[in-house]
Amino acid sequence: MDSGILWRVGFLAGVVIGATLLLVLLLRWQPHAELVPADTPPVPSTDQGAEMTLYAANGSQLTKTAATAKTATLPVTDPIVRITENLYEGTRLDGTSFPEGKRNLRFPKDALVRKSLLDACFPDAAVGSVFPASGAAAGGETVTIRGTNFTPGSTVAFGGTAATNVVVVDEKTITCRTPAKAAGAVAVQVTTDAGPFSKANAFTYA
Known part of the structure; x- marks a missing residue:
């Protein structure tokens, strides 16, 4: 074989081997960099275990008292x-x-x-009319009260004084006798399971 060809082959082989060794050395001695995610949360100063405590918006750790102070109590209107x-x-x-x-x-x-x-099972009552609408100051007048949502056991008062012989006929009708009162117009009040309900100047004593 011609010596010139051998020289060229040896030269090319030496270049390839040298480049390979240089690449290996560069990879071996390259500094190692550890990548840390940008959104890694800060590590608490104390070990809280699996159940973490709370932190405020500014990043400060809260105690139970401090966290409770950041709440507002809502009224329970319909328990x-x-x-x-x-x-x-x-x-x-x-x-x-x-x-x-x-x-x-x-x-x-x-x-x-x-x-x-x-x-809702005990709706508000209403006093509609009283008949007759007037009577003697001595009382004892039998009257009929018309209204709505009267309940068994309802009571009646004329000007704050209890009536007698109260009979709840049905949800819309009550009969009773007037108590004695001074002359003048008074309110008639019917108290049902839902509370007291009255009509002003519903009966006049003469």
């Missing part, structure tokens, strides 16, 4: 109540007596209901 025994609502067909002769289960024992739902 949930538990029914402790079966409660029934009355149902009545036309012609049956008052109060109701038939009852259906409305709230079963241990049911959880809004108090407003329970209160």
Whole structure:
């Protein structure tokens, strides 16, 4: 083989081997850099374990007292109540007596209901009219009171004095006898399960 060719082959082989060794040395001695995610959260100053405490918006650690101070108590206007025994609502067909002769289960024992739902079973009453609208100051006048949502056991008062012989005929009718009062117009008040309800100047004593 021609010596010139051999020289060229040896030269090329030496260049390849030298470049390879240089690349290995560069890779071996390159400084190692550790990549840290940019969103890594700060490490708390104390070890809180698996259950972490709370931190304020400014990053300060909060105690339970400090965290509670950042809350506001909301008023409970319609709490949930538990029914402790079966409660029934009355149902009545036309012609049956008052109060109701038939009852259906409305709230079963241990049911959880809004108090407003329970209160809705006792709607506000209203005093509509009193007949006759006047009577003697000595009292004893039999009158009929018309209105709405009267309940069994309702009481009646004329000008703050209790009436006698009160009979709740039905939800819309009550009969009673007037008490003695001084001459003048007085309010008539009917107190039902839902509370007292009155009409001003509904009866006049003469």
